[in-house]
Amino acid sequence: MKNKTKIGSIETYRLIAQLSKREITQLARNTCKHGHSYLAHPKCAFNEKVIITKNGKKLVLKEKIGFLDIETFTFSFKADMGFMLTYCIKDLDGKVHTNKITAKECNLKKDWDKRLMKDLIKDLKGYTRVIGHYSTFFDLPFLRTRALFYDMDFPVYKEIYHTDTYFLLRGKFSLRSKSLKHSCKVFGISAKDTPFQFDTWYNAAKGNEKYINEVLQHNIEDVESTELLWKRIQRFSQVNKRSI
Known part of the structure; x- marks a missing residue:
């Protein structure tokens, strides 16, 4: 259980490290299909195409x-x-x-x-x-x-x-x-x-x-x-x- 939590924390860090403060706030405010914040479920942010790659490098929050x-x-x-x-x-x-x-x-x-x-x-x-x-x-x-x-x-x-x-x-x-x-x-x-x-x-x-x-x-x-x-x-x- 601790291992899983640690992996999730690393994924979240990798996600937010490339985002602006405003984008991080938006991820925290919105929920994935499981009913959790996208910061808690970072994989969902990619799977549900909330986060996209810009110019092949930078991660950005896709506008809704x-x-x-x-x-x-x-x-x-x-x-x-x-x-x-x-x-x-x-x-x-x-x-x-x-x-x-x-x-x-x-x-x-x-x-x-x-x-x-x-x-x-x-x-x-x-x-x-x-x-x-x-x-x-x-x-x-x-x-x-x-x-x-x-x-x-x-x-x-x-x-x-x-x-x-x-x-x-x-x-x-x-x-x-x-x-x-x-x-x-x-x-x-x-x-x-x-x-x-x-x-x-x-x-x-x-x-x-x-x-x-x-x-x-x-x-x-x-x-x-x-x-x-x-x-x-x-x-x-x-x-x-x-x-x-």
Whole structure:
């Protein structure tokens, strides 16, 4: 047993010796298929391709990218005057993780999105980078504010990287509008098939399941469109190290 522990410790040392402090922290925070930290199961980090070789030499932590978007019911788009209805995180080339408010939660006197916020923060922990559209100005400030309102631990500076397709468009392209809908239309990408309608969002906030599902569908379409847009434009800019 001691021998096995010693071998595991050596493997862990060899792994972290080539990684940055931030990458080591990410390995410690994320778990392998066995439910253990990648630092405890270093072989899983390689087997599950969490760690990859760069230029045939240096080991680096492979980014796990998620496309994030939220839908809310607010006044003036402010987090202290509204709450979250749904959220979606889409894995790069993969699954869309969805969550929505319930009719029961909508009928509470307060704390409508408390459970949603708790779930979202938990879901974010598996990602090294999140990508959104206009998320610098809306999604992330809204979520950060709601998290602190509920005294929850939202990801802090340098914990997760963040890319905003709005800034890629603003810096590298000439468009009359940098909205997700217009940008996708210009580049031939499907977007906003389920458009925003105030009545839909209002009835969703009142707990109508039919309208909650319509809001969620809009949310899903947004993360799918954001991924396609990012794939079209990301090669014209270097990968940023802006924090969430």
